[in-house]
Amino acid sequence: MSTEYEVFDFPEIKRGPEKPLVLGPAGEVFDFVQTGESNGGKYLFSKLTVPPHVGPPPHIHHRTDEWFYAPNGGFSIFMGPNEFPDLDITPGNGAEKETVSMLPMRPKELLYVPRNYTHGFVNTSSVTQEMWLVWTPDTPESSILPYFMNAGKVVTSKQEIAEPDFMSRIRLISMARDYGINQSADFWDFVQHVVEDRPDWLPSDRRATLLNLIHDEIEAQA
DSSP: OOOOOOOOOOOOOOOOSSOOEOOOSOOOOOEEEEEEHHHHHSEEEEEEEEEETOOOOOOSSSSSSEEETTOOOOOEEEEEEEOOOOTTOOOOEEEOOEEEEEEOOOEHHHHHHEETEEEEEEEEEESSSEEEEEEOOOOOTTHHHHHHHHEEEEEETTTTTOOOOOHHHHHHHHHHGTTTTEEEEEEEHHHEEEOOOOOOOOOOOOOHHHHHHHHHHHHHHO
16 A cells, blocks of 8 residues: 555634533544534534544445544544445445445545445554544534434543443434434444455545635634
8 A cells, every 4th residue: 555645734723612522422522623503504523532443333424525634643444435325225234235445544644435435433543543524514404413412422521531331322323314324333234345455436535625615714713
């Protein structure tokens, strides 16, 4: 695998109205920097604190596209090549299971996953790492912020990392569909094979689109 990539210097974004820190149902702490409430429904931006070997199992967003940014690296994104536009058809249930590619993220690397594609991530390092996520759009009809708020648990500090309780792990699955998400309970529910390579079909990181999306908050920070 090539070690060459184009570093992305994620710009400073003005923080919107404060939201509670949330221990997500997969074990990461969400710090919501911007939401659609303050940017006209354009996007949701969160900085995650992720313990070692933690991350959500494979899932599919049907209402939002997503960017992943690893300031210090230390993660692997996994992604499948096939589109699943129907909420009632998932890999292994109405369609063949996926062959996913594992994509180690280098420091300041940006990756993009369009809606309807199987994906997830895991902190593959031995230390707690930051992952920054942007979802678009973030309108009342599309937002997944309530999913994390309702399935997770409010905490007082980014350092307040613990195993999600039993009901949070249940809600990770049981609430997902209400927010346009197909969420697997286990890595192999959606996955048949794993390829440790960067495939030809990998989407562009669409950094220009991201910068245009967050333009107003960048200008407000200047």
